[in-house]
Amino acid sequence: MSAVFEVHDLVSLYWEKGPFDLIVCRNVLIYFNTQLQDKVFSFLLEKLKVGGIIAFGSRESVFYCQDFNQLEILDQDARIFRKIG
Amino acid sequence: MPESLEKLVNTVIIGASAGGIAAIRTILSGLHSLGSCRLIIVLHRMKNVESQLHELFQRFTPIPCLEVSDKMEAEFGKIYIAPANYHLLFEKEGSFCLEADYRVNHSRPSIDVSFESAAFAFGPAVCGILLSGANEDGALGLKHIASRDGSIIVQDPSEAEFSKMPLSGLKVNPDSAVMQLNEIINYLNFIQ
Numbered sequence: 001m002s003a004v005f006e007v008h009d010l011v012s013l014y015w016e017k018g019p020f021d022l023i024v025c026r027n028v029l030i031y032f033n034t035q036l037q038d039k040v041f042s043f044l045l046e047k048l049k050v051g052g053i054i055a056f057g058s059r060e061s062v063f064y065c066q067d068f069n070q071l072e073i074l075d076q077d078a079r080i081f082r083k084i085g
Numbered sequence: 086m087p088e089s090l091e092k093l094v095n096t097v098i099i100g101a102s103a104g105g106i107a108a109i110r111t112i113l114s115g116l117h118s119l120g121s122c123r124l125i126i127v128l129h130r131m132k133n134v135e136s137q138l139h140e141l142f143q144r145f146t147p148i149p150c151l152e153v154s155d156k157m158e159a160e161f162g163k164i165y166i167a168p169a170n171y172h173l174l175f176e177k178e179g180s181f182c183l184e185a186d187y188r189v190n191h192s193r194p195s196i197d198v199s200f201e202s203a204a205f206a207f208g209p210a211v212c213g214i215l216l217s218g219a220n221e222d223g224a225l226g227l228k229h230i231a232s233r234d235g236s237i238i239v240q241d242p243s244e245a246e247f248s249k250m251p252l253s254g255l256k257v258n259p260d261s262a263v264m265q266l267n268e269i270i271n272y273l274n275f276i277q
Contacts, residue, residue: 027185030155030171037156059168059183061155 010040018047027057034064041065048083055080094212094236094276095122095161098203100196100226102129102218104246106141108266109216113146115270119162120277124148127167127199129192129218139166155183167194174202190222200226204233211235212276214269215261218250224257231258238272241265 008015010028023044029037045067048054054071056062056079071081101108105128130136142164143150150164151157153173158180159165167173171183173194189195196215200223203211213230215223217240227237239261242248255261264272 027171030183030185034156057155057171057183057185059152059154059171061157064156 010043013039013043015047019049019052020047021049021052023048023052023054025054025056027060029060029062030057037062038065038067042067045070045083050083050085052083053080054083093210095210096125096159096203096207097122097212097214097273097276098125098127098199099214099216100127100200100218100223100250101216102192102196102220102222102247102250104217104219105129106138107217107246108240109142110145111266112270112273113142113148113164115267115274116146116148117274118277119148119164119273121161122273122277123159123161124164124273125153125159125167125173125199125203126164127173127194127196129194129196129220129222130169136169139164142166153181153183155181157181167199169194172198174198175206177206190220192220192222196223197226201229204229204235207235209234212238214238214240215251215254216240217245217247219247220250221253223250224253227254227258227261231260237261238264238269240269 006017058079060079070083070085072084074080074082139150139152148164152166152168170193171185174182176182189198200213211230213227231237237258239251239254241263242251244265245251
């Protein structure tokens with residue numbers, strides 16, 4: 001089994017690649033205001049497969065993002081989630 | 086009570102390093118309530134130790150102790166603990182924000198970063214308190230607080246378990262109020 005790694009600059013919310021099995025975006029959203037956090041969060045979820053895993057920084061407040069209900073919590077303290085829908 | 090400290094302080098930030106846990110525990114045990122103040126604790130700790138400091142401190146006070154997450158509201162009447170591995174900053178509207186930038190004074194959270202940010206966000210409403218520690222973090226931050234008409238207090242170095250941090254605070258800010266822990270407790274119970 002082989003894995004493909006891709007890097008994306010979040011300045012652009014348009015990207016043809018994906019959806020992915022795993023997205024790691026640690027300690028990036030903290031630099032955005034809550035409106036932009038919401039936008040980027042939704043973009044990342046769009047690019048995540050159902051059943052895929054997404055990880056944020058340990059004290060990021062992703063619980064308040066509007067699409068958070070698409071995720072189930074795997075490890076709350078480590079901010080690791082799985083997309084359920 | 087020095088006259089300069091009798092201002093409308095509503096945001097108290099305690100910075101500490103080595104020896105800080107015991108000193109903060111003493112302060113919390115002596116606090117009656119926070120009234121219309123909020124208390125923020127910025128304590129250096131080992132970077133790989135996942136300690137639940139807020140749970141530890143909660144054992145010594147009935148006042149709610151919370152660990153800060155990004156964009157959390159800094160409510161009055163509560164105690165907030167800076168999380169490990171982030172710098173803790175403030176927005177003017179009163180919420181916290183976290184940064185994962187480089188260490189400052191070998192530390193993240195850095196006390197200088199939080200003091201300076203609070204000074205710019207809240208000006209004269211800030212009181213910075215520097216306690217025991219074995220490095221020089223916090224001294225420049227106190228200067229920022231004083232320059233914005235905030236209040237600055239340094240723990241009496243002769244009482245501090247590690248005197249380097251309070252001594253360096255005093256060296257940079259000779260006009261700081263010097264207090265022992267019991268005087269800091271009296272002050273905090275007085276300003277609320």
